[in-house]
Amino acid sequence: xxxxxxxxxxxxxxxxxxxxxxxxxxxxxxxxxxxxxxxxxxxxxxxxxxxxxxxxxxxxxxxxxxxxxxxxxxxxxxxxxxxxxxxxxxxxxxxxxxxxxxxxxxxxxxxxxxxxxxxxxxxxxxxxxxxxxxxxxxxxxxxxxxxxxxxxxxxxxxxxxxxxxxxxxxxxxxxxxxxxxxxxxxxxxxxxxxxxxxxxxxxxxxxxxxxxxxxxxxxxxxxxxxxxxxxxxxxxxxxxxxxxxxxxxxxxxxxxxxxxxxxxxxxxxxxxxxxxxxxxxxxxxxxxxxxxxxxxxxxxxxxxxxxxxxxxxxxxxxxxxxxxxxxxxxxxxxxxxxxxxxxxxxxxxxxxxxxxxxxxxxxxxxxxxxxxxxxxxxxxxxxxxxxxxxxxxxxxxxxxxxxxxxxxxxxxxxxxxxxxxxxxxxxxxxxxxxxxxxxxxxxxxxxxxxxxxxx
Amino acid sequence: xxxxxxxxxxxxxxxxxxxxxxxxxxxxxxxxxxxxxxxxxxxxxxxxxxxxxxxxxxxxxxxxxxxxxxxxxxxxxxxxxxxxxxxxxxxxxxxxxxxxxxxxxxxxxxxxxxxxxxxxxxxxxxxxxxxxxxxxxxxxxxxxxxxxxxxxxxxxxxxxxxxxxxxxxxxxxxxxxxxxxxxxxxxxxxxxxxxxxxxxxxxxxxxxxxxxxxxxxxxxxxxxxxxxxxxxxxxxxxxxxxxxxxxxxxxxxxxxxxxxxxxxxxxxxxxxxxxxxxxxxxxxxxxxxxxxxxxxxxxxxxxxxxxxxxxxxxxxxxxxxxxxxxxxxxxxxxxxxxxxxxxxxxxxxxxxxxxxxxxxxxxxxxxxxxxxxxxxxxxxxxxxxxxxxxxxxxxxxxxxxxxxxxxxxxxxxxxxxxxxxxxxxxxxxxxxxxxxxxxxxxxxxxxxxxxxx
Numbered sequence: 001x002x003x004x005x006x007x008x009x010x011x012x013x014x015x016x017x018x019x020x021x022x023x024x025x026x027x028x029x030x031x032x033x034x035x036x037x038x039x040x041x042x043x044x045x046x047x048x049x050x051x052x053x054x055x056x057x058x059x060x061x062x063x064x065x066x067x068x069x070x071x072x073x074x075x076x077x078x079x080x081x082x083x084x085x086x087x088x089x090x091x092x093x094x095x096x097x098x099x100x101x102x103x104x105x106x107x108x109x110x111x112x113x114x115x116x117x118x119x120x121x122x123x124x125x126x127x128x129x130x131x132x133x134x135x136x137x138x139x140x141x142x143x144x145x146x147x148x149x150x151x152x153x154x155x156x157x158x159x160x161x162x163x164x165x166x167x168x169x170x171x172x173x174x175x176x177x178x179x180x181x182x183x184x185x186x187x188x189x190x191x192x193x194x195x196x197x198x199x200x201x202x203x204x205x206x207x208x209x210x211x212x213x214x215x216x217x218x219x220x221x222x223x224x225x226x227x228x229x230x231x232x233x234x235x236x237x238x239x240x241x242x243x244x245x246x247x248x249x250x251x252x253x254x255x256x257x258x259x260x261x262x263x264x265x266x267x268x269x270x271x272x273x274x275x276x277x278x279x280x281x282x283x284x285x286x287x288x289x290x291x292x293x294x295x296x297x298x299x300x301x302x303x304x305x306x307x308x309x310x311x312x313x314x315x316x317x318x319x320x321x322x323x324x325x326x327x328x329x330x331x332x333x334x335x336x337x338x339x340x341x342x343x344x345x346x347x348x349x350x351x352x353x354x355x356x357x358x359x360x361x362x363x364x365x366x367x368x369x370x371x372x373x374x375x376x377x378x379x380x381x382x383x384x385x386x387x388x389x390x391x392x393x394x395x396x397x398x399x400x401x402x403x404x405x406x407x408x409x410x411x412x413x414x415x416x417x418x419x420x421x422x423x424x425x426x427x428x429x430x431x432x433x434x435x436x437x438x439x440x441x442x443x444x445x446x447x448x449x450x451x452x453x454x455x
Numbered sequence: 456x457x458x459x460x461x462x463x464x465x466x467x468x469x470x471x472x473x474x475x476x477x478x479x480x481x482x483x484x485x486x487x488x489x490x491x492x493x494x495x496x497x498x499x500x501x502x503x504x505x506x507x508x509x510x511x512x513x514x515x516x517x518x519x520x521x522x523x524x525x526x527x528x529x530x531x532x533x534x535x536x537x538x539x540x541x542x543x544x545x546x547x548x549x550x551x552x553x554x555x556x557x558x559x560x561x562x563x564x565x566x567x568x569x570x571x572x573x574x575x576x577x578x579x580x581x582x583x584x585x586x587x588x589x590x591x592x593x594x595x596x597x598x599x600x601x602x603x604x605x606x607x608x609x610x611x612x613x614x615x616x617x618x619x620x621x622x623x624x625x626x627x628x629x630x631x632x633x634x635x636x637x638x639x640x641x642x643x644x645x646x647x648x649x650x651x652x653x654x655x656x657x658x659x660x661x662x663x664x665x666x667x668x669x670x671x672x673x674x675x676x677x678x679x680x681x682x683x684x685x686x687x688x689x690x691x692x693x694x695x696x697x698x699x700x701x702x703x704x705x706x707x708x709x710x711x712x713x714x715x716x717x718x719x720x721x722x723x724x725x726x727x728x729x730x731x732x733x734x735x736x737x738x739x740x741x742x743x744x745x746x747x748x749x750x751x752x753x754x755x756x757x758x759x760x761x762x763x764x765x766x767x768x769x770x771x772x773x774x775x776x777x778x779x780x781x782x783x784x785x786x787x788x789x790x791x792x793x794x795x796x797x798x799x800x801x802x803x804x805x806x807x808x809x810x811x812x813x814x815x816x817x818x819x820x821x822x823x824x825x826x827x828x829x830x831x832x833x834x835x836x837x838x839x840x841x842x843x844x845x846x847x848x849x850x851x852x853x854x855x856x857x858x859x860x861x862x863x864x865x866x867x868x869x870x871x872x873x874x875x876x877x878x879x880x881x882x883x884x885x886x887x888x889x890x891x892x893x894x895x896x897x898x899x900x901x902x903x904x905x906x907x908x
Contacts, residue, residue, distance in 0.1 A: 051836065103830040151767070156768070306551045318606075342610060344606045389510075391836040
């Protein structure tokens, strides 16, 4: 549960969900990307990085789980898996064979907000990757047999990620209750009963609705320049006509009026967990002026071992094994400002809750100091420099920021905007978000086997 | 639904490009330099001025396998405490300094080594080296910090104690190495963590953190002339010599056994494996390529194709080689719904046997060669990653020109090599299998070993 985008992503497995924690974008003097837009509306972004003769080639679709039709949860993610099956020109897994035969690595990710596909490969193979990716943007072939097999793969993925893990099951339940109106309440991987019923037409509807060049962003990072990328992008992606996109619903959450508590007790739980979540704005949703101050606030409260919460609950009071805060403003819809803590073994979860509430109360009463803000700014700005030391990291930061509707200029201005945050702005943001009585508390608790009914 | 648009390109053009011969390229335009500091510390350096920072990765020989039997987890706990106060700074003062300088220092314990890494902006590299030196030579082990870290480790152990993946791993290693330190988890268990005393940790650092046990790799915006003094700053205060140690040879046990650990989860987690191969074995590269074909190769391995792609039996199925100082294992895993896991296992055993009997086709080998050589440059994308390779090259004594010769060793592999090594390594009847869940149709052959808390 980290506060900043620069602290690492992980691709845990094949063709995965985007479960990495993303938040803030980056610095002008950091990535210095080049960009232009093809005639069909597809944005092209290039970051030159000549460390090794390789590139990362990514296509981001502004379409994720939140864009699924009602009752079709899981369609975006299952489709992402099926995108590897084939087209008329490249049937039967030729896509992946070609990538690996050319020394490339590939994967894909689906989140609430977007679906992305990428290959990392020798720089002189970039055109081949573009050919393949452009081909499957419009020529996907879906057989019923492939759908039925891959559906089972995704159901196994669901068992691994969620059903076998009590913490994930609690999180899925909590999300469903936290978002009252927004489709973020549905799990990205889908509810199992809907996943089982997704039809070929459901998947193709989603594909033809959203897989279009004017709904996509191309990000290339590596040993190339815009002069090299532009003609290739024009040739392969530019040849695909733009299409009318369906109207998007501008989902908004109603005001939350009631406090909620979601509890999951399970014999598998040996170490209890507590969290509290507040509704928050992001870079593009809600009261966006609070986004940068909230990033600084999350760092002051919960960024590592010198943060207020860790220091208070773990080091001084010695009531928690771990504790912190999280906030990720990089989403199309409403976001969460959250706190989490886990008691010491055999300790009292109520004490963790009380101590956390006292910290929040103290914050709202006394605010943060200018010194705390300046220290946090220095740390966050340094992370923007470290973020350049990677190939996929910059591609992710840029892709994710642009796909939610930010501009490159905003991404590049990140260190300046973080640098402009004042204690006053942090305190105003804290009051706006954390004064609400309508927060959600989650509890992950042990349960002895003999109490358990039904399985 | 109607196809919206014909392919942007005629299919034959695409296929022509796809089948074009892949030409192996040099791994990366990097030069590895050997730097010796005025004080005699040796590091391998790759200069890279893309970002104004320096990554230092290092290892001390001798890892968690040297933990005393009743104090398993000692090395890991010790590494967790190195940045919890050192010199005249207590834990919070030390952490605050790291945080204010935006320097990251981390340590971890593996079976055979204790590893560390330092990443710093160039402007703070001297202060960063000083902090690293303090952490390595003057950690405080304040009682307060020791108890806090102990509780955190215990909380982590408790949290994972019912996790099917964790249980499967512990049972598998315990079954395969019942009497060898490799059979004990590096992170220890509840009882052994409680037994670790401050003197144990002090003894560990005095015996093991020494210049003759140290291996260093550096990548970043720094010249050899600048690096020398920085190395002395970071490592010069270490004693010259560590305490010699030996590890007994690790002989895998429980060949052919299947263990079932009952857990109330919808999906069974499976680990399988048997003895493997050491990194210095002349057959290492052949084994590596063979494993790529069998179960190591992402979207294109046989296990992936048979278990996932064709039958939808699992999301994740894989195999890998674990080379260890005193042995080595060849193992893998799969997770399938309780009612389907028996089928997954049957297919994996069949693929294990097929590779042992037949080896790989020329086409598969060709595919593996182009992937393994072509993807090698993808490892050179961040300073810390390259620095870790420099440490690995020294640890395994691969030579300073390894990056230039590595791909030719892959190129030289023949189908006969694969057949020979597959026959040598793969013993389907010797697989030790651990299943955690409520598997249907999987018969345990023996009682699973106790793994404790």
